[in-house]
Amino acid sequence: MGTINVGGKELEVDEEGYLSNLADWTPEVAEYMAKDEGQDLTENHWEVINFLREYYExxxxxxxxxxxxxxxxxxxxxxxxxxxxxxxxxxxGPGKQACKYAGLPKPTGCV
Structure with a gap:
C-alpha cells in the first residue's frame, strides 16, 4: 500500500495505484493520476470516466x-x-487505465 497526496489529503492506493477507498475519489484525483502518467484529461476522457462511474454505481x-x-x-x-x-x-488499456482514473477497482480479467 502506498499513498498519493491530492489537494492536501493523503489517499491510500494499492501497489498499482488504484484507490483503496472508492469514496476518496474526486475529479481532482483523476486529474492527478492522469498527470502522473503524462496525460491531460479531455472532454472525451471525462465521458468515459463518468460512464464508468455510472456503470459501477x-x-x-x-x-x-x-x-x-x-x-x-x-x-x-x-x-x-x-x-x-x-x-x-x-x-x-481502456478498462485498466480508465477505471483507475475513475477511482474504481481494476476490472476483472485485467492482467
Missing part, C-alpha cells in the same frame, strides 16, 4: 474491456464504442 463491478466497448457504443455512439478510439484515449 449500477452494477457494482468495473466492466471488462469488451463489455465497456459495447456499452459505450450503445450510449455514446458507434464512433466512440470501439477499441481503437478507447485505446487512443487510454493507451495503457
Amino acid at each position: 449500477e452494477y457494482q463491478i468495473a466492466p471488462a474491456v469488451r463489455v465497456l466497448t459495447k456499452a459505450i457504443g450503445k450510449k455514446l455512439g458507434k464512433e466512440k464504442g470501439n477499441s481503437k478510439y478507447l485505446y487512443e484515449l487510454f493507451p495503457y
Whole structure:
C-alpha cells in the first residue's frame, strides 16, 4: 500500500495505484493520476470516466474491456464504442487505465 497526496489529503492506493477507498475519489484525483502518467484529461476522457462511474454505481463491478466497448457504443455512439478510439484515449488499456482514473477497482480479467 502506498499513498498519493491530492489537494492536501493523503489517499491510500494499492501497489498499482488504484484507490483503496472508492469514496476518496474526486475529479481532482483523476486529474492527478492522469498527470502522473503524462496525460491531460479531455472532454472525451471525462465521458468515459463518468460512464464508468455510472456503470459501477449500477452494477457494482468495473466492466471488462469488451463489455465497456459495447456499452459505450450503445450510449455514446458507434464512433466512440470501439477499441481503437478507447485505446487512443487510454493507451495503457481502456478498462485498466480508465477505471483507475475513475477511482474504481481494476476490472476483472485485467492482467
